[in-house]
Amino acid sequence: MAKTAVVNINIVTGDPRPIFRQIVEGLRMEIACGNLPVGAKLPSVRGLAMQLTINANTVAKAYSELTTQGLLEARQGLGLFVAQPKQRLNQDEQEKQLGSAIEKFVNDIAYLDFDKKDLLNRIEESISKLSHKRDED
């Protein structure tokens, strides 16, 4: 049987995001960075709940959303696995989400002091950590 991957996420008290969303976003990044490759087996609902000291239903909710997003694949009685990535959004929806993300980001940083070049470098660096972005020009 496949060995359970180590999931390196934690819940930050005081983070304005709900707990289940911190899990969702934490796992999205772990998968996007290649720390959880396709086929990796995630901790069980009850296992991750104990690890994070939260309720199992909260973990189940996060896992359910990731499954709906196509990042995970659930097999009842067996566990949850990182799914083979597939294109799920059409071009228009992609463009819309990209635009929203840029707008939200600029809103967040609008009142901060920073050097523009430095900022763009940091963004480029963070993007380069995404595993499927590493091989691009």
Place this chain on the structure above:
Amino acid sequence: MAKTAVVNINIVTGDPRPIFRQIVEGLRMEIACGNLPVGAKLPSVRGLAMQLTINANTVAKAYSELTTQGLLEARQGLGLFVAQPKQRLNQDEQEKQLGSAIEKFVNDIAYLDFDKKDLLNRIEESISKLSHKRDED
């Protein structure tokens, strides 16, 4: 008496953000882009509520948060005005917020298709619309 500025924001049904937050973020951008210059007089709590067809207490809540953030200055009996910008965060807190914003942004775009150079250009372009970022190198 100062003329009330026209505020070009609207509430998007279906937007996951609470209504008061859409107002906060909309006004932050209007101010940051120079559409609402220092000293501009905003619509009254009751006026904006009517304009947006929402409750006046919801507007008051948004205005209150913007006042706390230092972007607006309230004068009881007179109205609300765009405040003189002032540095409010220390360097550490700035860096922390910048890091969080980048992290959140990369999480949002991690599964989208985009050309890296194009993305960085679009971010640079959006930043250039911020009025206090126009004169920078």
Place this chain on the structure above:
DNA sequence: AAACTGTACTATGTGTAGTAGTACAGTAAA
């Protein structure tokens, strides 16, 4: 059969968001 796994449900409590309504204090204009 036991022990793991996911899935789904009810029930409860807490906190947030928004509305509706009301009232008070400050200011300017008539």
Place this chain on the structure above:
DNA sequence: TTTACTGTACTACTACACATAGTACAGTTT
């Protein structure tokens, strides 16, 4: 002085989101 604007603050209510606790069922492997 009155009127009409302004911001500020409060109570009360409803609805929803979030998280927990508990329970039970079905699938799979050992």
